[in-house]
Amino acid sequence: MRYFGGYSQAEIAGALGVTERTVRRDWHKARLVLQVALKQLGQCPQRDLNSVCNR
16 A cells, blocks of 8 residues: 555555554565565565665
């Protein structure tokens, strides 16, 4: 919702019926999962992995 839909954390929280803190936590977890997956595939330069984590 955030990345593809451009929704704010508040909008996502309202739509899902959760707190904004939960939305932030889940966004952080998703970025970490993506970073690990990309590292395992070995198909993404390190600088690109860092940009994924810093969003």
